Amino acid sequence: MLTLCVSDVSGPIAGVFTKNRVAAAPVLLDRHHLQSHRGRAIIVNSGNANACTGEQGLLAAQTMATAVAHRLAIPVQQVFVGSTGVIGRALPIDRITRALPTLISRLSVQGGHQAAQAILTTDLRPKTVVVQAKIDGGLVTIGGMAKGSGMIHPNMATMLAYLTTDAAIAASALQRALKSATDRSFNCITVDGDTSTNDTVLCLANGLAKNRTIQPGTRSYRAFERLLTEAAQALALMICRDGEGVTKVVKVRVEGATTPAAAKRVAETIATSNLFKTALFGEDANWGRVMAAIGRSGVAINPDRVVVRFDDIVMVRRGVGTGLDAEKKIAKVFKRKEFTVAIHLAQGSADAHMWTTDLSYDYVRINASYRS
Amino acid sequence: MLTLCVSDVSGPIAGVFTKNRVAAAPVLLDRHHLQSHRGRAIIVNSGNANACTGEQGLLAAQTMATAVAHRLAIPVQQVFVGSTGVIGRALPIDRITRALPTLISRLSVQGGHQAAQAILTTDLRPKTVVVQAKIDGGLVTIGGMAKGSGMIHPNMATMLAYLTTDAAIAASALQRALKSATDRSFNCITVDGDTSTNDTVLCLANGLAKNRTIQPGTRSYRAFERLLTEAAQALALMICRDGEGVTKVVKVRVEGATTPAAAKRVAETIATSNLFKTALFGEDANWGRVMAAIGRSGVAINPDRVVVRFDDIVMVRRGVGTGLDAEKKIAKVFKRKEFTVAIHLAQGSADAHMWTTDLSYDYVRINASYRS
Numbered sequence: 072m073l074t075l076c077v078s079d080v081s082g083p084i085a086g087v088f089t090k091n092r093v094a095a096a097p098v099l100l101d102r103h104h105l106q107s108h109r110g111r112a113i114i115v116n117s118g119n120a121n122a123c124t125g126e127q128g129l130l131a132a133q134t135m136a137t138a139v140a141h142r143l144a145i146p147v148q149q150v151f152v153g154s155t156g157v158i159g160r161a162l163p164i165d166r167i168t169r170a171l172p173t174l175i176s177r178l179s180v181q182g183g184h185q186a187a188q189a190i191l192t193t194d195l196r197p198k199t200v201v202v203q204a205k206i207d208g209g210l211v212t213i214g215g216m217a218k219g220s221g222m223i224h225p226n227m228a229t230m231l232a233y234l235t236t237d238a239a240i241a242a243s244a245l246q247r248a249l250k251s252a253t254d255r256s257f258n259c260i261t262v263d264g265d266t267s268t269n270d271t272v273l274c275l276a277n278g279l280a281k282n283r284t285i286q287p288g289t290r291s292y293r294a295f296e297r298l299l300t301e302a303a304q305a306l307a308l309m310i311c312r313d314g315e316g317v318t319k320v321v322k323v324r325v326e327g328a329t330t331p332a333a334a335k336r337v338a339e340t341i342a343t344s345n346l347f348k349t350a351l352f353g354e355d356a357n358w359g360r361v362m363a364a365i366g367r368s369g370v371a372i373n374p375d376r377v378v379v380r381f382d383d384i385v386m387v388r389r390g391v392g393t394g395l396d397a398e399k400k401i402a403k404v405f406k407r408k409e410f411t412v413a414i415h416l417a418q419g420s421a422d423a424h425m426w427t428t429d430l431s432y433d434y435v436r437i438n439a440s441y442r443s
Numbered sequence: 444m445l446t447l448c449v450s451d452v453s454g455p456i457a458g459v460f461t462k463n464r465v466a467a468a469p470v471l472l473d474r475h476h477l478q479s480h481r482g483r484a485i486i487v488n489s490g491n492a493n494a495c496t497g498e499q500g501l502l503a504a505q506t507m508a509t510a511v512a513h514r515l516a517i518p519v520q521q522v523f524v525g526s527t528g529v530i531g532r533a534l535p536i537d538r539i540t541r542a543l544p545t546l547i548s549r550l551s552v553q554g555g556h557q558a559a560q561a562i563l564t565t566d567l568r569p570k571t572v573v574v575q576a577k578i579d580g581g582l583v584t585i586g587g588m589a590k591g592s593g594m595i596h597p598n599m600a601t602m603l604a605y606l607t608t609d610a611a612i613a614a615s616a617l618q619r620a621l622k623s624a625t626d627r628s629f630n631c632i633t634v635d636g637d638t639s640t641n642d643t644v645l646c647l648a649n650g651l652a653k654n655r656t657i658q659p660g661t662r663s664y665r666a667f668e669r670l671l672t673e674a675a676q677a678l679a680l681m682i683c684r685d686g687e688g689v690t691k692v693v694k695v696r697v698e699g700a701t702t703p704a705a706a707k708r709v710a711e712t713i714a715t716s717n718l719f720k721t722a723l724f725g726e727d728a729n730w731g732r733v734m735a736a737i738g739r740s741g742v743a744i745n746p747d748r749v750v751v752r753f754d755d756i757v758m759v760r761r762g763v764g765t766g767l768d769a770e771k772k773i774a775k776v777f778k779r780k781e782f783t784v785a786i787h788l789a790q791g792s793a794d795a796h797m798w799t800t801d802l803s804y805d806y807v808r809i810n811a812s813y814r815s
Contacts, residue, residue, distance in 0.1 A: 093738025093746045093762070123734050125747075125763035158731025159764040268735050345717070345802075346810060353811025359530025362495050363640050366465025374465045375497075390465070391497035392531040430717075432807050438718060439725025 072189040082277035083242035084110030085249040089270035095122035096132040108242035115153035122268040131162040155229040187216035198309040207291040209282025217306040229269040239278035240285040256303035316433025334423035340368035348430035376417035444561040454649035455614035456482030457621040461642035467494035468504040480614035487525035494640040503534040527601040559588035570681040579663040581654025589678040601641040611650035612657040628675035688805025706795035712740035720802035748789035
């Protein structure tokens with residue numbers, strides 16, 4: 072399927088991409104186009120990731136952008152490309168260019184929902200968000216759509232999120248806000264540790280809200296960053312909640328670490344532990360797996376200080392279980408659809424959090440048989 | 444269940460333990476006893492890990508060692524303790540001390556198989572090995588037993604391996620050989636990334652082979668290290684192959700890396716990827732998941748140089764898929780019970796390998812419901 076988003080006017084654009092060294096062709100192209108910091112159109116295909124396709128793949132991505140630029144009579148550097156699907160197959164570029172005229176003729180301000188549908192792969196539900204706030208004299212709107220992945224469809228190997236806003240904002244402020252929002256949203260959900268070759272978050276701003284142009288470091292910048300983070304977090308949680316097989320979404324919060332990186336590392340080790348994730352699926356209140364994950368995170372924690380809470384129940388104090396009574400209580404917490412496991416390391420004041428999901432039969436089923 | 448191993452005479456002992464900061468009481472005790480570098484007896488209980496049990500747990504481990512030392516009339520520092528099972532429950536130390544007289548009365552040179560049975564938790568098969576070689580005038584025998592875990596039973600959170608030898612060997616040589624053998628065996632199998640609170644490998648030597656005492660850096664040292672590595676690798680592969688749910692054991696070999704650490708990191712990223720492991724289970728020749736794992740390993744690889752082989756079939760050359768014909772051929776490789784995926788990074792001359800298993804429904808089933 073194909074999606075095309077076009078802004079009435081060009082504007083600053085910001086992007087955050089996969090850190091995977093095996094980056095897909097559309098990611099390489101978008102990084103290149105991002106150098107001009109201006110965008111107008113985004114075209115996305117689902118079904119084929121255009122990754123591990125070499126020069127051929129890069130040419131295909133370029134052709135995709137050029138065809139859009141040509142038909143819309145806009146500079147090719149203002150066209151951004153996304154792809155998601157199977158890795159290692161040639162992109163059927165002819166089918167894409169042939170479909171372009173129809174795609175363009177159907178462009179509409181009401182097309183958001185259809186666009187959000189068309190970027191999906193095995194997602195069960197489309198993911199969209201709209202948030203608004205008054206910023207410096209203008210009513211600023213941010214709309215977003217995402218595709219992913221969660222822990223369920225990572226075979227598609229891709230989390231894509233496209234945000235648009237009518238805010239007037241400097242390109243540098245937009246990039247900084249998007250990086251910050253991504254770090255607190257899409258980078259806080261654990262899929263299954265597999266960073267895709269195609270992960271992309273783009274935010275295009277066109278200034279039509281007529282607010283005073285937002286500059287980095289100002290109060291209006293902070294208001295915009297908050298708004299963008301809110302939109303990104305909403306999409307990120309939708310990714311977690313969506314998908315066959317996910318029966319639980321659990322927030323892992325780590326406090327009292329010496330540094331934010333240490334806090335994040337501990338949170339990530341718990342959130343990606345297959346043992347913890349299968350225990351979630353089985354609603355087995357196996358808190359020992361949380362302790363084991365904390366211990367192997369590589370962070371120099373002091374086990375004798377660790378406190379572990381499941382929602383409001385303290386299960387571990389000074390590194391030792393608080394007894395069978397608490398175990399009975401957390402058994403009930405494990406039956407909730409969503410809950411928080413909070414770890415206090417009592418070493419410093421840094422914190423971090425992650426959202427994770429359970430590891431279910433359906434995860435294995437979907438991922439064992441996706442391609443064939 | 445309880446296991447007791449006693450040597451006729453005391454001798455040097457070497458140990459390698461979990462790097463988990465939340466180390467179980469028996470690990471803390473063994474590390475302490477290892478300072479004297481001499482051992483005579485090893486006692487192991489299954490069913491309870493004695494981890495996250497605080498001072499109470501440490502006292503229980505000490506009591507376990509002291510009771511054995513007392514009844515055998517040997518120094519307590521020469522008694523080593525192992526525990527495996529559920530985390531966070533008090534060790535039923537009275538039951539253990541009460542069982543000791545019976546345990547001691549049944550000590551026998553024929554008891555190896557029973558001992559190997561008694562350390563198991565949810566393992567399907569006992570794991571034992573015996574290897575022999577002539578070293579410096581003596582016939583040296585190494586016997587070993589292991590318990591684990593594999594990717595299947597890591598809820599038990601523990602890989603235990605106990606090796607004994609009649610070699611005459613200096614304590615420093617024994618420790619070095621055990622570290623090296625462990626790095627090339629137990630540290631090369633991926634369970635599921637979850638390092639246990641209890642992982643322990645011990646090697647006790649009693650010198651009864653009457654060879655000239657093996658010193659570090661000699662030819663006989665190298666012969667002993669090879670022999671010990673052979674025994675450890677055999678046990679490690681048994682751990683991989685054992686267990687419900689494992690349908691495949693796959694060797695991941697990485698060559699042409701700039702450093703051994705980089706090679707290991709790439710191998711580990713592939714070997715622990717849930718996407719790759721579910722593809723193995725589904726016999727889905729999804730080589731894109733291997734490329735994605737290589738790319739996200741954190742190693743500065745150059746995607747345009749990467750070669751990927753499945754057994755003898757080249758599927759990726761210069762980072763690009765070699766076509767549908769190769770895909771058909773590797774589909775057959777994926778149906779084998781055991782095969783090798785070999786990655787060449789073409790950046791240097793360092794290499795590393797790991798053994799991994801598939802991620803199956805049974806993995807989820809067993810781990811979702813182990814405790815309850």
